[in-house]
């Protein structure tokens with residue numbers, strides 16, 4: 001039905017992991033863990049004496065600021081982003097004492113030194129700008145295994161030589177464009193969330209889908225609360241001070257005075273998530289870590305200031321499923337990776353997903369949902385990725401707050417119309433893809449241009 005599918009499960013698009021980056025932390029950790037798993041499955045684990053890793057392109061350029069080597073060492077030791085205590089990842093490599101033993105795959109001791117991870121920022125492999133090659137050798141130095149992985153955004157990975165679609169689930173409702181999605185919604189008499197739900201329920205029972213969506217929301221809102229109650233400086237050279245906790249105190253102090261507006265809370269929720277992310281905390285990719293604050297902030301804004309139901313959970317499920325159906329289009333037809341498409345691919349996609357989700361829970365039609373997503377994405381086209389110091393802090397944290405307010409504006413504009421509009425979401429997605437190709441690599445998570453070179457690090 002509807003051609004090759006774009007659909008990506010909500011439980012892949014929104015994965016509970018660790019900060020500060022889905023492509024530079026979560027993806028590499030998954031890749032390293034997969035490599036170690038494959039050594040074990042292939043029967044060579046016991047013969048391995050040394051492992052090494054080369055980080056290419058964007059991973060090589062900004063990997064240290066993103067905690068990439070720490071994540072790789074954690075992954076080699078069989079730690080998973082979904083379940084690991086974030087504190088167990090931080091400084092795993094940067095604080096490594098040479099001579100310590102690494103428990104490869106969690107069970108096999110090998111010698112490891114920090115120089116076993118090397119950086120080649122000016123080498124870009126053809127598969128993707130975020131590339132890494134892991135190698136294992138025996139005691140005589142003979143190569144036992146070597147695999148190149150690409151971290152393709154949002155924590156997703158691809159191993160070179162592997163069929164990218166080999167493990168794809170065949171969903172009952174298939175679409176590759178927003179246009180087809182809207183046609184299907186009309187033919188089936190379903191909302192966009194309803195279509196996503198049918199796809200999810202082809203893999204899990206309704207109760208499991210609901211429980212897992214609730215768990216995602218619980219992790220998202222828990223991340224907001226953690227950020228709202230944290231103070232101090234974020235890790236890294238920039239010495240950026242956390243703001244969400246201080247603003248929360250101000251807003252609580254202004255309660256009842258009419259000066260603390262819902263929009264103030266909206267931005268503060270986003271700051272809270274991205275400050276947690278920057279500190280390497282527990283974060284849900286939405287669809288990436290760098291853009292992880294937008295969707296939770298907009299959803300919590302809806303739950304606290306718009307929703308009049310006693311229990312917002314049903315609406316939250318609709319919000320997440322709508323955002324999933326939309327986010328799948330960005331991933332399939334353009335990119336959700338800052339290293340591939342610039343910040344338009346991360347923050348722009350997240351903003352569009354949040355705008356569509358909010359429109360849906362505010363009673364919008366599928367056409368209005370598509371319109372809201374289109375408005376949100378259209379006004380992020382060309383947005384560059386230029387994190388200062390290679391850290392997901394400036395401009396990333398504040399940018400999430402701004403994009404959250406853009407998502408609300410886009411939803412409100414769309415809800416005031418009838419869903420008809422001039423530029424289609426499909427056109428904007430294709431424009432984002434083309435703009436990403438045209439964008440200089442300086443602006444694609446390499447910290448070689450923009451704010452990253454104009455802001456003097458102290």
Ligand code: SF4
Nearest residue numbers: 290338343346385396
């Ligand atoms: S500038 Fe945007 S894409 Fe780049 S790291 Fe920050 S949030 Fe991610």
